[in-house]
Every structure is written in structure tokens, then in C-alpha cells.
Amino acid sequence: MTILPIRTYGDPVLNQATQPVENIDGKLAALAEAMIETMYRAPGVGLAANQVGIQKRLFVYDAGEGPFVVVNPEIVESDGEWTFEEGCLSVPGLSWEITRPNAVHLKGFDLDGNEIDLEVDEYEGRVFQHEMDHLNGILLVERLDDDQRRAAKRALRKVRLSNEMVDDGLHLLLGE
Ligand code: NI
Helix, strand or coil: CCCCCCCCCHHHHHHCCCCCCCCHHHHHHHHHHHHHHHHCCCCCEEEHHHHHHHEEEEEEECCCCCCEEEEEEEEEECCCCCCEEEEEECCCCCCEEEEEEEEEEEEECCCCCEEEEECCCCCCCCCCCCHHHCCCCCCCCHHHHHHHHHHHHHHHHHHHHHHHHHHHHHHHHHCC
């Protein structure tokens, strides 16, 4: 079992767009497996590759019937509007009511290279949009409205500070 460290708010990899996967091979399958184990351990319902520091376009999810892997995903159509309380493993312990399109049409590939073509709404649609945002370098906190952002600022500072303390601790351990 491989559990990967999940990058959190303040880590620059979360704000960098990811690159398309060129080869769907055993190496990618091993990464996806580790991401699934990491997601379940967290626990979470979705995890994008850049959340574990890999700048590639794939995410894993389990909205109740998974786990599933989507490689090179794209949302080709979206429709409606739905408000739902959303959290993120990279912004631990916090959640906000976010309004996004309700239904989405997602295309991509599975680990066998077969095409995925899914039309989903509500919870599963939300998971897809959240993970797509990650792959495009967009964190949940960038979806907040002005009022939410003001309230979030303090809480986010704490998340960032605890990251820095972890980093400082690592540097001390490593003698840097
Ligand atoms: Ni997230």
C-alpha cells in the first residue's frame, strides 16, 4: 500500500496547470492505484494528480460506486446551477457553499485506454468539476464569493502556518 503526501493550501503545485498524459502504461496505473489508496485513507471522494505533486491530467474518484480513474478528462458541456457545500483535501477542515453548474458531460480515458463518456449531475457532477479545477490549477478557495473570502482568510492563514511548521520541522530533521 502506498500513501502519498497530499499537498495543501500554499503549496505552489496546486496553482500550476497539469500536462496531458501521453502514455497510459503500467507506471500510470501504479500512480493511479497509489492515488486511490491515498484518497481512501484521507478519506476523500476525489483526488487530482497535482494534489500529490504530479503535474499530469488525471484524477481518481469514488462518488459511491468507484473507485474510478479518469485520464485526460475534459468537460465538454455543462448545464443548470446547483449550490452544495464543498470541501477539499488540500484545504483540510474547511468547507463552503459553492454554486456551480449542476449537470456536466465529461469525456476522458480509463487505464485501458478506452474512452469514457459520462453525463452526470448533482454530487458526481460536483466531484468532476472540483477535480477538473485542480487539474487547471484552481483551488476551491478561488471559487469563494467576497463575503466567504473575507471569513476564510483567517482560517486559511492557520492552514498555511501549520504547513510552514511541518516544513520547518522537516528542515530541522534533515539538518537544513
Ligand atoms: Ni480538492
